[in-house]
Amino acid sequence: MSFISFKFIFFLLLVVFAYFIVPKSKQWVCLLIASYLFYMSGGIQSVLFILLTTVTVFFAGIQLEKQQLLFSEKLKSIKDAAEKKEQKALCQKRKRRILTAAIAFNIGLLVLLKYAQSPINSFFSSVSGSGKDILDIIVPLGISFYTLQSIGYLMELYRGKTKAEHNLARFALFISFFPQIMQGPISKYQDLTKTLYGPHDFDYQRVRSGVLRIMWGYFKKLIIAERAGLIFHSIIKYYDINGISGPIIFIAFIVYGFQIYSDFAGGMDITLGISEIFGIRVVENFNRPYFSRNVAEFWQRWHMTLGAWMRNYVFYPLALSKPFNAFGKKIRGVFGPHAAKIIPTSIASFIVFLLVGIWHGTGYKYVAYGLYNAFFVSTATLLEPMYEKARKFFRVPESSFIWYLFQMGRTLLLVTIGRYFSSSTSFMKALRLLKSTFFIDSTAFAYTTWPQVMQLGKLDAACIFFAVLLMFIVDILNERGVCVRDSVVKKALPIRWAVYIACILCLAVFGKYGAGFDSRAFIYQGF
Amino acid sequence: VKRIVRMIIKFICFISLLYAAWMPVQNLITYKWNVREHLYDRYRHFEAEPEGSIDILFSGSSPVNGGINPVIVYHEIGATGYNFGATHKTAFCSYYDLKYAFKHHVPDLLVLDLADIHIDKAPNESSTWETAYRKYIENMPDPLIRLEMIFAYQKEFGMNQVMDHLFPLLRYHARWNNLTEDDFKRDPFSYEGYEDFVKGTYMNQAAVNLTGRDAFTDEEVTPASDLSIRYYDKILDLCKKHGVEVMIAVVPKLEMHPAYMADAVEYAKKNNLNVLYYPDKEAFNAAGISEKDCFYNVGHMNVRGQVPYSKAVAAAIKEWYDLEDHRGDPAYAAWDDAYEQYINKYGVYVSKMNEEVNEDESDPD
Numbered sequence A: 001m002s003f004i005s006f007k008f009i010f011f012l013l014l015v016v017f018a019y020f021i022v023p024k025s026k027q028w029v030c031l032l033i034a035s036y037l038f039y040m041s042g043g044i045q046s047v048l049f050i051l052l053t054t055v056t057v058f059f060a061g062i063q064l065e066k067q068q069l070l071f072s073e074k075l076k077s078i079k080d081a082a083e084k085k086e087q088k089a090l091c092q093k094r095k096r097r098i099l100t101a102a103i104a105f106n107i108g109l110l111v112l113l114k115y116a117q118s119p120i121n122s123f124f125s126s127v128s129g130s131g132k133d134i135l136d137i138i139v140p141l142g143i144s145f146y147t148l149q150s151i152g153y154l155m156e157l158y159r160g161k162t163k164a165e166h167n168l169a170r171f172a173l174f175i176s177f178f179p180q181i182m183q184g185p186i187s188k189y190q191d192l193t194k195t196l197y198g199p200h201d202f203d204y205q206r207v208r209s210g211v212l213r214i215m216w217g218y219f220k221k222l223i224i225a226e227r228a229g230l231i232f233h234s235i236i237k238y239y240d241i242n243g244i245s246g247p248i249i250f251i252a253f254i255v256y257g258f259q260i261y262s263d264f265a266g267g268m269d270i271t272l273g274i275s276e277i278f279g280i281r282v283v284e285n286f287n288r289p290y291f292s293r294n295v296a297e298f299w300q301r302w303h304m305t306l307g308a309w310m311r312n313y314v315f316y317p318l319a320l321s322k323p324f325n326a327f328g329k330k331i332r333g334v335f336g337p338h339a340a341k342i343i344p345t346s347i348a349s350f351i352v353f354l355l356v357g358i359w360h361g362t363g364y365k366y367v368a369y370g371l372y373n374a375f376f377v378s379t380a381t382l383l384e385p386m387y388e389k390a391r392k393f394f395r396v397p398e399s400s401f402i403w404y405l406f407q408m409g410r411t412l413l414l415v416t417i418g419r420y421f422s423s424s425t426s427f428m429k430a431l432r433l434l435k436s437t438f439f440i441d442s443t444a445f446a447y448t449t450w451p452q453v454m455q456l457g458k459l460d461a462a463c464i465f466f467a468v469l470l471m472f473i474v475d476i477l478n479e480r481g482v483c484v485r486d487s488v489v490k491k492a493l494p495i496r497w498a499v500y501i502a503c504i505l506c507l508a509v510f511g512k513y514g515a516g517f518d519s520r521a522f523i524y525q526g527f
Numbered sequence B: 001v002k003r004i005v006r007m008i009i010k011f012i013c014f015i016s017l018l019y020a021a022w023m024p025v026q027n028l029i030t031y032k033w034n035v036r037e038h039l040y041d042r043y044r045h046f047e048a049e050p051e052g053s054i055d056i057l058f059s060g061s062s063p064v065n066g067g068i069n070p071v072i073v074y075h076e077i078g079a080t081g082y083n084f085g086a087t088h089k090t091a092f093c094s095y096y097d098l099k100y101a102f103k104h105h106v107p108d109l110l111v112l113d114l115a116d117i118h119i120d121k122a123p124n125e126s127s128t129w130e131t132a133y134r135k136y137i138e139n140m141p142d143p144l145i146r147l148e149m150i151f152a153y154q155k156e157f158g159m160n161q162v163m164d165h166l167f168p169l170l171r172y173h174a175r176w177n178n179l180t181e182d183d184f185k186r187d188p189f190s191y192e193g194y195e196d197f198v199k200g201t202y203m204n205q206a207a208v209n210l211t212g213r214d215a216f217t218d219e220e221v222t223p224a225s226d227l228s229i230r231y232y233d234k235i236l237d238l239c240k241k242h243g244v245e246v247m248i249a250v251v252p253k254l255e256m257h258p259a260y261m262a263d264a265v266e267y268a269k270k271n272n273l274n275v276l277y278y279p280d281k282e283a284f285n286a287a288g289i290s291e292k293d294c295f296y297n298v299g300h301m302n303v304r305g306q307v308p309y310s311k312a313v314a315a316a317i318k319e320w321y322d323l324e325d326h327r328g329d330p331a332y333a334a335w336d337d338a339y340e341q342y343i344n345k346y347g348v349y350v351s352k353m354n355e356e357v358n359e360d361e362s363d364p365d
Helices: A006-021 A024-040 A044-077 A081-128 A143-158 A168-176 A189-196 A204-242 A247-278 A295-301 A304-319 A322-335 A337-360 A364-393 A401-423 A427-438 A447-454 A458-479 A484-489 A493-510 B002-028 B039-048 B062-067 B070-077 B091-104 B127-139 B143-157 B162-166 B169-178 B226-242 B258-270 B281-286 B306-320 B330-356
Strands: B056-059 B081-083 B109-112 B245-249 B274-276 B295-297
Touching: A006 A024, A006 A247, A024 A044, A024 A168, A044 A081, A044 A143, A044 A168, A081 A143, A143 A168, A143 A189, A143 A304, A168 A189, A204 A247, A204 A458, A204 A484, A204 A493, A247 A401, A247 A427, A247 A458, A295 A304, A295 A364, A295 A401, A304 A337, A322 A337, A337 A364, A364 A401, A364 A427, A401 A427, A458 A484, A458 B169, A484 A493, A493 B002, A493 B169, B002 B169, B039 B091, B039 B127, B056 B070, B056 B091, B062 B306, B070 B081, B070 B306, B070 B330, B091 B127, B091 B143, B091 B226, B109 B226, B109 B306, B127 B143, B127 B162, B143 B162, B162 B169, B226 B245, B245 B258, B245 B306, B258 B274, B274 B306
Parallel strands: B056 B081, B056 B109, B109 B245, B245 B274
Antiparallel strands: none
């Protein structure tokens, strides 16, 4: 069930209604049922896999906690420090085994379902010559998100930062909470469960705020992302057929940038708006990334919870691991302390971004996408002195708006080039598109045909222009700490209602949806 | 409790305001058809006729809408009528239209044209057919019949579009960027008098010389549609329930191939219904319908053609049914006025048409 369907809106209305009329102690049960109904709408088969993850992680969590409790009990009766150390090591070893087994099982499931089906099928098909696929399992909805969320829970338990959930049904809700299952955010157990299990009163102000956020999400998705998607795909289609070259291809990727920005931000607004209606606080996942000064900051603002997950459970364990420490020491001996600080960190960043790339999907294009970002993130520190010199040479003050604009522009440029890899159908096509962007074949294309290529009427162009402008104005205001939603709800009732009605009509008229138009699924849903 | 009541009142007020803002937008951004039929207003004009004053309903697709003028029929036999024909009106749409019509006026006679007897097009086959069905659903003034129609439509054609039938703006919203000046014009039927329609009849004044076109040599044979037959049967049941007699009229068309006529006649005979039809070209020429100046395109008669055909229909009704003659009855003086208005507006034109016929044989529509 897509967020962009009347079916979903009806479903949501029913769930909200049920949520606030059931006894408060059972509100979470209502959400659990709703989450599984939502999940089942994508196919019964997928439920099996989310249940497998839920059950394995739930019992692994209990075992992890049990080991910790056993150790604590034993510790009370042991007075010898050496024995304490030995018991602690033994406990850690047991916990590590449980953790490794649970993670290996769930990562294995993710790899099998998301990455390995195609190569396994190709292998067996070529060996048997039958041409038939031996694995034909639909990738479960949101598997990349709930697997990481589950692993995060185990890691937090392993580190003793949270307590295990002892109620399987409550844990199942943590894994399957329907607003966030499709495209995140990847929540930490201790953050989400503060409010997930209620109880929550019907708070008109909160519900209104949630509804406004959902509408703002739909605005971004239906008015900007869908329209931008049409432009991007028609340019790429034109490229495939007629082999165009030049800046129009780069423009296509700029437009794709708007598409994915408004698609992801819109999706997050809908997710957080729905959660807000229920009174559940879900962590923010998107923080106006186009205002970033460099690629590293961009990744801290874009899909923030994936970045945080990678930082907490991959980057730090790697960077602080014994082999990395030993490597750092060796570097210090050869290249000095500065290099010893930067090089191991850069390598850990490289690994993290490679994983981020692979997390997005299969194919060399995602590996290239990961490596591309890894390169700019890990070299940002190295290149910073060079930019600093240039800034001083041109006598631009560090705090000036021009310098900020330059940094933003640079980030946008680098991120846009990176999207050649993530959004192309293959790695080779991404390279061809890059080549076509910079090596213009003057005979292939006339500028006058741009509107034809973009398949965009004047009014549609005006619509997307003003919508993007509005989105960025709101983002700038938010960046400055002004909450537009709050400003609207503080206005007098006639003004407030006029705004609400205008927003609903705008969405209904200018949105891209309905018969004769296939709304694209949210892009991150595909990851 | 006070808080909840306040909240409910506020909610109702908000929804009412939203509806008030939604409707003008929905009426502006709506389906597009190649002619402006003003269906909704025609229904409303029909409702406005004095209670029990309609003796005959003429129903069917566009041939009947251009071919039979109730004012002429009244002038001939003193029976009042209303033309319920409209373009692409399939048996399905006719059935629900008649349900609506009988809620307001139960006539003595239904004159039914079976021009769409072969039409089995599903709305999802083409946007034209989708619009053809939707225009009847969206213009249906009776909300309950409309709802019934929407659900029957979903069931018959395996559609899943209830929401955008309830709120058609959701279906046609993308039309905002091709609105033209014409879309903002007020409905000429409602506000400027009988410009295009007389008692529901489409008054097309164009004429195309179609001499030489012989529809009876057209050998194309399409089997009658099961869906249409099923809905024509439902129409007969509906009429039986309301005590309305039914007469079948095979309205002359120059694309009228033998199969259409044969199936319509067969259907009429199977159900013991009187049927008015012209078995060959000579027969309809003899009735005064000429290919030279009676049609505005191959499928539809103009104001000139509807004169002899309406007279022929009136004569058939007089022969087969016993309808009261209201001529001279002061209660029906408005119908005499309507005929006078019709003569004033179209009389001269009709008589001159023979001289001014367009020699261009191309189809103006």
